[in-house]
Structures are given as C-alpha cells and as structure tokens.
Amino acid sequence: MSAVNVMSGKGIEGSLRRAKIFQQLTLYIPAAVLALLVLAAIFAPFLAPYSPTKTALGQRLIPPFFIEGGSTAHLLGTDTLGRDILSRVIFGARVSLSVSLLVILITSTIGTVLGIIAGYLGGRTGTVLMRVTDVSLAFPAILIAILLAVVLGPSFKTVVLAISILGWAPYARLIRGEALRLREADFVAQARIIGSSPLRIMVRHIFPNIINPLIVIATLSVGLVILTEAALSYLGAGIPPTTPSWGAMVYDGRSLIDTAWWISLFPGMAIGLVVLSGNFLGDWLRDKLDPRLRQL
Amino acid sequence: MSKIILQVEGLHTVFFTRQGVVKAVDGVSFYVREGETFGIVGESGCGKTVTGLSILRLLPEPAGRIVGGKIILDGKNLLELSKKEMREYRGSMISMILQDPMTSLNPVYTIGDQIAESVRLHQNLKDDAVEKEVISALRLLKIPAPEMRLHDYPFQMSGGMRQRVVGAIAMSCHPRLLIADEPTTALDATIQAQYIALFKDVQRQTNVAIVFITHDFGVVAQMCHRVGVMYAGKIVETATTRELFKAPRHPYTSALINSVPRLDRKDNRLYSIEGQPPSMTDLPRGCRFFPRCSVARDVCREQEPGEVDIGGEHSVSCWRVS
C-alpha cells in the first residue's frame, strides 16, 4: 500500500467537483421543465399553433418537420384525423398538471391527518390505521380506477377519485413514522407538561415539524400521479377522449407505430420528461430538506 | 524485556472529503511489546481510531488512504502485503474490538456461528474441533455456560455479555496483537471495571499485545503499561503510565490529567482546556497545540517541535523540553 498505492487526491477531488456540477444540473433542468409544464398548461391557447381538437382530413399523418414530407406548419406532425401533435401535447399538459395538483392536495391532506393520528395517538387506532395503510399500499390503484370507471363512467372526477382513494397511503406511512419520532421529542413532552391538549400538540407542535418531509414526498409523487393518469388515459379509463391527454395520444398511435410513430413518440416523451423532472426535483429537495429520507 | 511485536513508524493517513484533505494521522510512531498494553489517549477526532483502523488496513474506501509510513508486525511490513495476505492476517494475527457491543454483532446469526466463522476461516479444523475452539474462546472471556450461550442471538444478551462475545471473536484465533477501540466506553461503570480486569487476565493467559484506544485517563491508569498521548493527528508524548501520571512533560498531557476529577487532591478545582482542537483540514503552522497552550512561546507559533527522547522510554514533542 505504501509504495504501491500512494496516490494524490486529485482523482477524488475531481470527482467531487463533477458531483457538485451534476447536483446543480439536476436542480436547474428539472425546475425549468416543470416551469415550462406549468406555463404550457396555463397559456395553452396562446402557445398552441392550432386548436387541439380541430380535425383536418386533408392534413392527415403529416410527419414532423425534420422528416422528409414534414413541414414547419406542423412541427411535430399530425395524427390520423389531421390534428396538430404539438398543439395536442401542449394542451395535454393541462390534464397532467390539474390531475396531479388536485390528487396531491387531497392525498397529502388525508395522509397527513391519518399519519399524525396514527403516529401520535398510537394505540389500537394507530394499529388499525397502519394495517389499512399497508393493504392500501399493496393494492394496485389501476384496478380501483378501472372499477370506478366502470361504476361511475370515465371522467375527470373519476380519475382524481381513483388515484386519491389509495394515494394517501404512502403519506400516512411516512408521516406516522415522523410523528412517532416527534412524540418522544422534549418539546412535545414540555407541551404535555404544561397541559396542552393532544389536538393542540398535533397541530401546533407535530405538524410544523413534518412539513419538510411532506414537501419532499409530495414532489416525489408528482411523477407517480402523472404516470398513473397517463396509464388510465391509455387504457381508456381516464379523461374522456375529446380532451387531449398524453396517455390517450400514445394509445391513438399505437397501431400505427410502424408508419406514423410520431403520434405515440412525442406525448410519451412529454410524460417521461415531466416525470423525470419531478423525480429529480424531489431527490434534490430531499437531499436539501431531509437527507434522512434517503430510502424514499 | 519481551520482544517488540508491533512497530508503527511515521504513519500518515489522510481522508479526502468535500471540505478538503484531512490529515487524520500525521506522522505517528510507536511500538508495542508482547504481553504489553499500549494506550493511545486523546480527545475525540484526534485520529486515534483512524490509527487503529490503519493498522488493520480497514479504512473506509475510497475516502481514506494511508499515504506514508511503515506498520511492522512481527517483522513484516503490513503495508507491503497484498490484499489477500492482509486479509489472512486479520482475525488470526491482529484483531480488533469495537466500541459499541450493541451494534458490532450481526443480529441475524447466533454468537456461536459468528465465532465459529472466524475459527473455520483461519484454522483448518473439523466441525467438532471448531466447536471446541469456540467454547474455549467463550471460556477465555469468562462467559458463563458457554455450551448453552452458543445458540443465543445477540439480542438475547446484555451489553456487557455482548462485549465479551466480541472479545471472544477477537481472541478466537489466538492473535498476537489486539486493538481495542474504546471497548468499555459504552458499558456501565461497574461492568467497565469487570471488563478491564477480564482483559488483564486474558492478556496474562495469552501474552497478547494490546493497543488500547481510549479518551479516559482513569481507564489508562488501570489497563495500560505505556501510553501515547495523541493530539490532532500526532502523538505528542509517550511514556510509561506511571511516569506519565507522575511527571507529564507536554502541556497538553498535564492539562488532560488535570481535567480528570480526583478525590485524593486537596485542590478541588477542575481544569478544562480552553478552546477547540484545530480543524484537521487547516492545521496551524507551528505546534498544533499552540493556540490552546498556556505556556506557549514565539517559537511554538512558527515551527513544529520535533520528538525528543528524554530517557526511560519517555519522549515528548514540545519546545519547552528541547
């Protein structure tokens, strides 16, 4: 080791620097992509060159501009009904964004309340809640969604309900762990000594201390919700057809994959890019706010 | 005098971190004889544990690396061994006891399995001979009813018992050198005294050389024959335990000894050392103890003192002595 292995630290220092640059890239690029998603969703009517639903049978199956036969009039080409793919991808952002925001709002609220109750109060209530959580975690959301779509008919509300109905479980499990840990903290003991009610302790002392992990898991779940929504739309259990959604667009192009591959390719790329960004941003936030959550 | 079994010369170990290069061990030299216990004392972060891990060549990779010096065990420089040769040395020639008995045993295997593993690896024995060795190791560490405890899992034992099991694992292949890294720190005071007495006994029976790493001068006094006082990656003073307590020459040693509460002194004052140890990425230019030293001179700021042998196995690195 002494003579053979004595090395300068340069290699390691270099890789540390590279790691730092990489870390910053994994913040800025995902943040930019997500900002773009939000902008596309809000300003879709101004950004999209065409109406997403306008059919033009004379303009069917035009390839994207960089392929022979394509034109800059339809940058990403058109589908079987002559609808502009780019416009549909831009409008599709609305579905992904609105579903994921609403679902995360609902699931994080339910999960937080149940998690704090299970963690802080514990006892039989806690045990029952955690058993329900375990089963919910193990139940495939997609089947519930199919069941609901059959019972209630596919709609925006059905999709949100279907993803939320089990989506609270990961929150509940994480928050319970945090509440369990905080229950033993000195400031909670202090609050109990001065006679604060359990409700007050949960709201005033426990909740503010779980906001960081909550933000992390909420960000990390953006991708999962968007993926689930896309899968439901693909299966036809999602938002009904006239509204453009990325998953349904991939479905539309699936049988034409050998000739008009662009119909499926671009919406799929949009899903992948947004989910990737959400995951990266979540990872970054986790490292910043709560490195203990490495397991997530 | 018995033969020198371990000789460490000018050991340099560094860590590459995001904050820069940490010189955790910065030129450490000492030796240990057969049947002798050499203590390494110092505050946490002074590099004493890293010294122990360096001898075993078990630094966390790739951040930690030995960049200079020699570690000679029974005539062989460990730093020149191949990885495989070094591994054969571990457990059989050198062993180590870690600080926390609660976490240093594998929770999913019985203690018998964990000792037998070592025996099987280093000694070519049949199964019943292995079990005999395991039981004799447990007996050496005075674990009651060893034939029955063999089948226990770590969580079924108390902390003190677990630390004995760790000791049994370490001693199971009759090593020549044992490194004990704060083996009593995690134990209750009464158990601590038992454990130290136990180890003195083990040493008498096996003639093993021990490097005893601790921050506790009380333990040093009970356990060690000679002591090295470590500060910020360097051994600043080495002497026999008796000599060190009687006539400490380095101001840091005196300060450490004075910070131990003693009932046999009229003066009830407790001394503490002002300031913090220096940052290991940015050591002072002169003596590394200079910023906290109450008797420092100008030369201490400018130049690092060399090691001076003042006779009777006592050496010091301080400008006041040279």
Place this chain on the structure above:
Amino acid sequence: MGRFIVIRLLQTVVALIGISLLIFVLARLSGDPTMLMRTPTTTEAEIVNIKQQLGLDKSQPEQYVIFVKNLFRGDLGESIIKRRPVTDMIGEALPNSLRLGITSFAVSMLLALLLGVLAATRRDTFLDNGVKFLAVLGQALPGFWVAILAIFVFSVYWHLLPTSGTGGPAHYVLPVGTLSFFLLPGMMRLVRSSMLDVLDSEYIKLARIKGLPERVVIWKHALRNALIAPLTTAGIIFANIITGAVILENVFNWPGVGRLSWEALVARDFPVVQGVTLLVAVLVLLVNLLVDILYAYIDPQIRYQQT
C-alpha cells in the same frame, strides 16, 4: 410464532370482510344490473324474473349475505357481455398472468439483488452510475410507451421477436423484459440503499476485522440484514406487478387477467371487473400475510419475541 401467525390470520379475515363489503356497496352504486341486460324486446315480467334470479328483490343485508355465500362457493356471477361465469373466465386468464408475473418477478428480483449489491459495493463507479441511470429511466418512462417502442424496434424494425400474443418462449421476451424493466428500479434502489446502510454498520466492520473475504462479508453478513428492509415493501412490489400486468397485457395482447379487466372496462362489464378486483384483493392480503411470516423468519428478534 404460532400466536403471531394466528393474529395475522384473524386480521386478514377482518380485512377480507371489509373489502367484500366495499365491493358490494360499489356494485349497488353501479346501478341496476338489469338495465344492461335489457333488449328492446325484454318484457317487465322478464325483468322481474331476472331480478328474482339474481336476488335483487331482497333487502340489502340479505343480498350481502347471498353475495358472500356465492363468493365462498367460488361464484362470482356472470359476465354481462359474454354470458359466462366470471370464475371460468378468470380461471382461463389467471395462469397466463401468473406465468408473466412470476417470470418477471424472478428476473427482476435476481437482477435487483445482483445490481443493487454491486452498485452499493462499488459506489460512484461506472457500474453504480449506470445502475442509477437505469433506475431513473425505469421510474420515469410510461410502461405502455416503452412497450410500444420495444415492439417497434424488436418486432417491426428488426423482426427479431413476435409483436404480441402467446406461444413459444420468444413471446415471453418482450412482455417479461418490459415488465421487469419497471419492477427493477424500485427493488434495486431499495436493495442498494439498505445495503449501504448495512455496510456502514459496526458488525460489517467486525466481519472484516475477522479477516472474512469480501464476498462472504457482502453476500452472507450484509445481504441477509439488508433484505429485511426491502421485504416490508413486497406488498408494493406486488401492486406494481399487477399494475404492470394490466397495462402490458393490453399492449402485448397477452390473454391474462389484466387484459380481461381491460376488455371488461371497455364493455363496462361490471361482474368481471368485480371478480378481478376481489381476486386481487385476496392476493394482496395473502402476500401481506406471507411477508409478515417471512419477516419473522429472517429476523430472529421477531421470531423469538412472539413465542
């Protein structure tokens, strides 16, 4: 240990009752089933007759009891569209799904262990980064899309593999490959991170101090401990397999339970969807039970405490 299993069994039964109630309520929410059976020529008398046959003229609690009784006899009702017992339809489809699911699980589990452990022990190397990259992609790309692209590349463009359906081993490659691609990242991440935690522990240091070869340190001492944490998420992995199967069976036209439920969705055939959901619910509970028992087996601390 015995007591522990009995308690878990009882909990499973309670959960089953809960789920059957839930499904029953949903079934009533779906509206009058006779509406779907009507043809222009159906008379009121026929409707009343059908209602009597289905027990729809009785009170709700009575209907629930009948529902549960039928469940115990393995009677899940009849498909509205195909006019066949749901049990038969599921019975035909299930083996196909199991073949797909079990093969994919085995493939991805083996790879996850191998890659997860290698990534953890060779941190920040090319291999580790490659594994991380693969995991990131697998968790972000939509399954149906990757499956379609895979069909395009391997079947349409290169003519290497069949596009869909069942048959010889070649038919397995794409469905199993894509399903494994999505199961792998989660498992691999878990194995890797739990392995990293374990490798950091004192008993691993002690194993190295003993002079054990790195191979034994990792595959014997570290892995067994590292498996305890991921085991708790086996339920989630199971849910992922089902989700993946529902989507990919549809893309690859694989005649399993997933495709069955999709066909039922398109046709709004409630009894079939209900049957599949119930089946999966039972499987979920069984998996959870099995995990608990396995967990006790791996971790002696639990095994001993409960006796």
